[in-house]
Amino acid sequence: MTVLELLNRSTSTLKNHQIENPRLNAELLLAHSLNLDREGLYRHLPSQPKEREKEVLEKLIQRRISGEPLQYLLARQEFWSIDLKVDPRVFIPRPETELLVEQGLLILSEISFKRTPSILEIGTGSGAIVIALARERKPLFLVATDISREALGLAQENAKLVGVQDQINFVNGDLFGPFCFSKENKLFDLILSNPPYLIRPEIGSLAKEVKEHEPIIALDGGEDGLECYRHLISQAPFYLREGGWLLLEIGEGQGSRVFELIEEEGSFSKPDCILDLSGIERVVKAQKK
Numbered sequence: 001m002t003v004l005e006l007l008n009r010s011t012s013t014l015k016n017h018q019i020e021n022p023r024l025n026a027e028l029l030l031a032h033s034l035n036l037d038r039e040g041l042y043r044h045l046p047s048q049p050k051e052r053e054k055e056v057l058e059k060l061i062q063r064r065i066s067g068e069p070l071q072y073l074l075a076r077q078e079f080w081s082i083d084l085k086v087d088p089r090v091f092i093p094r095p096e097t098e099l100l101v102e103q104g105l106l107i108l109s110e111i112s113f114k115r116t117p118s119i120l121e122i123g124t125g126s127g128a129i130v131i132a133l134a135r136e137r138k139p140l141f142l143v144a145t146d147i148s149r150e151a152l153g154l155a156q157e158n159a160k161l162v163g164v165q166d167q168i169n170f171v172n173g174d175l176f177g178p179f180c181f182s183k184e185n186k187l188f189d190l191i192l193s194n195p196p197y198l199i200r201p202e203i204g205s206l207a208k209e210v211k212e213h214e215p216i217i218a219l220d221g222g223e224d225g226l227e228c229y230r231h232l233i234s235q236a237p238f239y240l241r242e243g244g245w246l247l248l249e250i251g252e253g254q255g256s257r258v259f260e261l262i263e264e265e266g267s268f269s270k271p272d273c274i275l276d277l278s279g280i281e282r283v284v285k286a287q288k289k
């Protein structure tokens with residue numbers, strides 16, 4: 001059997017099991033099994049794969065059919081054109097989160113700093129956001145936290161792989177917990193977060209890939225999906241410098257409630273909302289008065 005025949009057979013198997021984009025999934029899993037990139041795979045279409053390679057592919061196809069996300073099987077996800085390692089310790093970074101990075105960089109470019117800007121990311125997961133910031137702009141004083149030690153371990157590995165490990169301070173802890181000793185110290189110019197924001201009773205109806213494989217702590221936003229926003233919005237003013245910014249990714253339809261929370265808190269100027277490429281409200285930004 002040639003690589004092309006194996007590719008066609010794997011595509012049909014995935015299609016028969018209702019896997020979305022079966023051809024793309026088959027190409028990526030086959031390339032991974034043969035230790036090739038996609039271009040390399042096309043060059044090898046007429047060759048004969050080894051038995052061992054066919055076995056590796058078969059196992060991956062079965063795992064994909066049983067609902068494991070493609071990114072975990074490939075152990076990678078691209079974000080901001082950076083190749084990140086991902087596994088079940090972390091939430092898989094989504095393309096729409098690049099808007100948070102874009103807005104963070106925009107804020108930094110509009111402020112004239114007489115010192116190195118200091119930035120805090122809460123809930124860093126794979127490290128996608130903070131690593132993208134570290135790559136794009138220097139110097140920055142960067143702190144990234146996560147409540148999950150496992151996630152933080154992988155974020156540190158990713159920072160090393162990208163070569164920015166010396167630019168980021170990784171801290172384990174719950175929201176602002178690690179900084180409470182310095183409450184009122186107003187340490188940061190920008191605080192940003194893509195917190196868990198799914199509504200707890202709705203998690204059961206999510207795709208199997210998400211609810212059974214991604215860390216629940218990365219998804220569960222409490223009974224109304226807003227639990228983390230309440231804490232972030234009420235506590236951020238203690239840690240933000242005057243004129244500093246809070247930047248939050250939000251879920252579809254959460255814009256007006258997050259605006260209300262910010263307005264009720266009272267420390268921020270009128271918040272603003274940025275739409276993603278699908279026209280959905282995705283990032284809320286608010287400046288401390």
Ligand SMILES: C[S@@+](CC[C@H](N)C(=O)[O-])C[C@H]1O[C@@H](n2cnc3c(N)ncnc32)[C@H](O)[C@@H]1O
Pocket residue numbers: 090091092093094097122123124125126127128129145146147148151173174175194195196197217218219
């Ligand atoms: C939606 S994921 C975002 C991960 C990553 N920043 C991204 O955008 O791909 C939310 C992250 O917040 C972390 N998290 C959840 N609750 C937290 C808390 N109370 N304090 C700190 N981190 C928390 C989770 O472990 C998870 O890594």
